[in-house]
Amino acid sequence: MKYLALATGLFAATTAVAETPVLTIYTYDSFVSEWGPGPAVEKAFEAECACDLQFVGAGDGAALLGRLKLEGDRTEADIVLGLDTTLTAAATATGLFAPVELTAAYDLPMAWEDTHFVPYDWGYFAFVKKADQAGPANFKELADSDLKIVIQDPRSSTPGLGLLMWVKAAYGDEAPAIWAGLADNIVTVTKGWSEAYGLFLEGEADMVLSYTTSPAYHLIAEEDASKAAAAFDEGHYMQIEVAGKIAGTDQPELADKFLAFMVSDAFQSLIPTTNWMYPAVMPKxxxxxxxxxxxxxxxxxxxxxxxxxxxxxxxxxxWLSALSQ
Incomplete structure (x- = not known):
């Protein structure tokens, strides 16, 4: 009887595990790092969903769409989290994303009207430097300086792509000349944000492409006020990060539940001090x-x-033409 009871218990436990629904979310590596939002989000959502939330790191933000295109209908993702408005039209055009019916009291600098994606944070790209170091006031001053910078590859990184859009939005037809001037300032081009920021912290460059909010990490988490963002007088390019539901998901209700959770206070209150961005919905x-x-x-x-x-x-x-010279 003892063995029968043990066998019955094992069967029940195995069945329970087998019946636990799994929600798979593709995202960028820094989101799921030990210092990113991923661990806390996973714990909080699993506490109310009776599910197994599995984040899959897929490089940097721009790499997400490339992976999804390769996988197509075969993708194991239920949700993709980490695209931005530079990529949403291309993502929608794949036909892989389902429309989303969700409303929230967004605290964004613009009205949100996209029917396929839900914003979860936003910020401005900037070059981060030492606070006591004089910074350039714009891209032309940067190009004319001897400052060394680290940037990210726009083919794999949303910050890298954001920099291209920033230069283009600010200078239009002058953009090729700006890149020609910046070419000798660039120490290296990394695949993703983490590698670039690490090189800056190691002293390999004077400035790194990041966000206006990045100094908040050093100030709040490390009590270190030695970093600052350089203010550019031609303006800063905005990034709004989003998540979308895969049309072919076998967990549509669970995916909808996560997207609703994503704009809740439980999720949004984590964003400022884990993803170090502005939340899409202001926490209470x-x-x-x-x-x-x-x-x-x-x-x-x-x-x-x-x-x-x-x-x-x-x-x-x-960009490619300028850096190949």
Missing amino acids: DGLPKGFETLIQPVKSLLVPADMADAVREQAMTE
Whole structure:
């Protein structure tokens, strides 16, 4: 009887595990790092979903769409989290994303009207430097300086892609000349954000492409005020990060539940001090102390999502041409 009871218990446990629904979310590596939002989000959502939430790191943000295109209908993803408005039109055009019916009290610098993607955070791209170091006031001053910078590859990284869009939005037809001037300032081009920021912290460059919010990490998490973002007078390019549901998911209700959770206070309150961005929905307790010290761009730059594909292709060609000289 003892063995029968043990066997019965093992069968019941195995059945329970087998029946636990799994929600698979593709995202970028830093999101699922031990210091990113992923671990806390997973714990909080699993506490209310009776499911197994599995994050899959897929490189940097821009690499997500490339992986999804390769996998097509065979993808194991139920949700993709980490695209931005530079990529949403291209992502929608794949036919792999389902429309989403969800409303929220977004605290974004623009009205949100996309029917396939849900925003979860936003911020501005910037070059981060030492706080006591004089920074350039714009890209032309940067190109004329001896400052060494680290940037990310726009083919794999959303910050890298954001930089291309930033230069193009600010300078239009002058963009190729800007890149020609910047070419000798670039120490290296990394695949993703983490590698680039690490090189900056190791002293391999004077500045790194990141966000206006990045100094908040050092100030709040490390009590270190030695980093600052350089304020550019031509404006800063905005990034709005989003998540979308895969049309072929076998967990549609669970995916919808996660997207709704994503704009809840439980998720949004984690964003400022784990992803170090502005939350898409303002948490009930507001922003943490320290965010008020961040620079505020004099001008917000953003190419509309429906124009992003064409601008991206031209900007990519100009960037590749300049760096190949």
